Amino acid sequence: MRRFGLRVRVAKKFKVTTNSKHKLPVAANLLNREFSVLAPDKVYVANISYLWTREGRVYLAAVVDLFSRKVVDWFMSSRMTTELPLEALKMAYWSRKPGEGVIHHSDRGSQYASVGYQNQLKEYGMVCSMSWRS
Structure with a gap:
């Protein structure tokens, strides 16, 4: 390995970003896997993921317009609290x-x-939809 300049790279442990085992109310799945949208600003999808940086793991929350499939906006934090997607x-x-x-x-x-x-969501007049699976 030394002769060829190869080094061992340890894989990072997978981090679960969804805790669906809670007692909070969940919304119906209004999207129901219908991903075709006819106009912008009709359906937004949101998700949380994480990235590895030199300083460690950083969480990323993004909101995507399903019509264009482009990120409307995003926010990053070192902690995965409600404030992140909010x-x-x-x-x-x-x-x-x-x-x-x-x-x-x-x-x-x-x-x-x-x-x-x-x-x-209520203040913005948005209608909540949640996947049936977590």
């Missing part, structure tokens, strides 16, 4: 200012099901 939602809302009735689809994670997140 900040991404706020930034997405203020960058587009969509009308009422936008379907907001996510997984059933505790961050999306939290009272704070659900209150923000």
Whole structure:
């Protein structure tokens, strides 16, 4: 290995980003795997993932417009709290200012099901939808 300049690279352990084993209410799956949308700002999908950096793991929450399949806005944090996707939602809302009735689809994670997140969706006039599977 030394002769060829090869080094061992240890794989990072997989981190689960969805905690769906909570007692918070979950919304119906309004999207129901219908991914074709006819106009922008009608259906937003949200997700949390993580990235490895030199400083360690960083969590990324993104909001995507399903019509264009492009990220509307995003937010990163070293912690995976409700604040992470909530900040991404706020930034997405203020960058587009969509009308009422936008379907907001996510997984059933505790961050999306939290009272704070659900209150923000209601304030923006968004309709919550959650996947049936976690």
